[in-house]
């Protein structure tokens with residue numbers, strides 16, 4: 001039997017841990033066994049039980065306090081993730097070998113891990129060798145997607161993770177409950193975007209002529225097709241128990 005894994009990715013604060021905790025509750029309610037692994041060596045708090053926690057292997061604080069390394073928070077995180085990549089046997093031991101596993105990996109928020117550093121790709125390959133079918137779940141805070149140029153930057157981040165990891169990926173807009181009624185309506189157009197009308201939106205909002213021109217040329221690329229192929233979904237906030245403020 002194959003095993004299944006979701007890599008839950010996205011910028012800092014986009015809702016990765018909340019997604020994992022909500023999925024766990026949701027699957028429990030459906031009677032499906034799902035486990036969560038924390039892969040963020042800088043995590044301070046999460047509200048779900050973990051089957052494994054990277055902080056048992058290495059923690060950012062320890063790396064930053066090490067006088068011979070002298071890393072700041074970002075360098076420290078990259079160091080931790082490289083250390084993790086050299087010690088996948090820790091993960092193998094922690095996961096054990098139960099058939100029909102379904103595991104959510106709560107990943108760190110540093111975007112460079114998904115766009116150009118090799119560690120997440122190495123993790124994907126390792127999981128595949130252990131017979132996991134791996135899927136990416138890329139979260140973006142919907143509040144950062146309500147304007148066209150922000151949407152374009154969101155799809156570029158998601159696209160770059162998808163290309164670098166080469167796995168099926170679902171892209172999710174989170175925190176919908178925090179949007180105003182108007183913004184919620186607005187955001188629907190991003191589910192099936194028409195980049196030509198977005199060019200108009202962006203050029204009305206942006207003040208700098210150069211930035212307008214750049215946004216226009218980016219929209220002019222075949223972004224409509226890319227955005228549609230990325231298949232955005234919306235995290236159902238009510239799953240998380242959040243209420244409209």
Ligand SMILES: Nc1nc2c(ncn2[C@@H]2O[C@H](COP(=O)(O)OP(=O)(O)OP(=O)(O)O)[C@@H](O)[C@H]2O)c(=O)[nH]1
Nearest residue numbers: 011012013014015016017018109174175237240242
């Ligand atoms: N209102 C609302 N708040 C949310 C939602 N999802 C997450 N949050 C809040 O957003 C904050 C960040 O959420 P996390 O789940 O910790 O985000 P993360 O991506 O794991 O954060 P990092 O691990 O720091 O990268 C927390 O205060 C959450 O309670 C949502 O759908 N609605």
